[in-house]
Amino acid sequence: MLTKVNLAEKLAQFGEHWSPKIVGELNDAYVKLVKFRGEFVWHHHADEDELFLVVRGSFVMHLRDGEVRVSEGEFVVVPRGVEHKPVAEEEACVLLLEPKSLLNTGNVRSERTIDRPERI
Amino acid sequence: MLTKVNLAEKLAQFGEHWSPKIVGELNDAYVKLVKFRGEFVWHHHADEDELFLVVRGSFVMHLRDGEVRVSEGEFVVVPRGVEHKPVAEEEACVLLLEPKSLLNTGNVRSERTIDRPERI
Numbered sequence: 001m002l003t004k005v006n007l008a009e010k011l012a013q014f015g016e017h018w019s020p021k022i023v024g025e026l027n028d029a030y031v032k033l034v035k036f037r038g039e040f041v042w043h044h045h046a047d048e049d050e051l052f053l054v055v056r057g058s059f060v061m062h063l064r065d066g067e068v069r070v071s072e073g074e075f076v077v078v079p080r081g082v083e084h085k086p087v088a089e090e091e092a093c094v095l096l097l098e099p100k101s102l103l104n105t106g107n108v109r110s111e112r113t114i115d116r117p118e119r120i
Numbered sequence: 121m122l123t124k125v126n127l128a129e130k131l132a133q134f135g136e137h138w139s140p141k142i143v144g145e146l147n148d149a150y151v152k153l154v155k156f157r158g159e160f161v162w163h164h165h166a167d168e169d170e171l172f173l174v175v176r177g178s179f180v181m182h183l184r185d186g187e188v189r190v191s192e193g194e195f196v197v198v199p200r201g202v203e204h205k206p207v208a209e210e211e212a213c214v215l216l217l218e219p220k221s222l223l224n225t226g227n228v229r230s231e232r233t234i235d236r237p238e239r240i
Contacts, residue, residue, distance in 0.1 A: 001186050004195070024197055027169050066121050074124055074127065
């Protein structure tokens with residue numbers, strides 16, 4: 001049988017910010033949930049496009065040529081190679097879809113780097 | 121700059137059931153939106169896993185060994201090779217994530233088959 005994933009139930013299972021949790025997988029990709037608050041680091045992913053779908057709240061995706069606010073019920077895809085930095089004044093809950101190979105901080109190593117995301 | 125996709129705005133642009141619309145792409149996959157109502161055909165996808173995330177309403181995913189109701193804020197992944205048939209008593213709005221190669225009716229051709237999904 002199939003495993004059904006309830007986003008709200010999964011989001012209730014963790015509180016940390018900037019620590020994506022794996023909640024599903026298909027083909028070569030993971031579905032992750034993450035909570036944003038504050039400012040992430042500038043980075044890019046050389047070989048992977050990344051989808052950000054806001055489940056609750058909103059955040060601003062900063063790009064070198066501008067910024068886009070993404071709110072509940074909206075998504076953006078950041079193409080490979082494009083530098084970006086998510087910023088959230090208040091907590092935002094976001095569903096990510098990204099290749100299994102993707103590292104959260106991309107080309108940068110920082111205190112925010114998470115080599116092995118937890119599966120919940 | 122990035123294109124932001126608002127799910128509600130896209131859903132307001134079409135009314136047909138069982139006719140997935142492409143609303144985004146990343147890596148080798150399309151993000152689609154579809155409206156379910158009634159009963160689809162039994163089928164499987166030999167080489168592709170498929171994600172169904174309910175944006176509005178609910179539907180029942182029938183499988184040969186049981187069924188799972190999927191409601192707003194929930195998703196299931198149907199693994200490749202697994203026969204399935206979505207059924208919705210009332211309209212359900214669903215986000216699909218699937219490889220670009222995927223045909224909506226999988227191994228079956230029927231009046232429901234859509235060879236070239238529209239991009240909206």
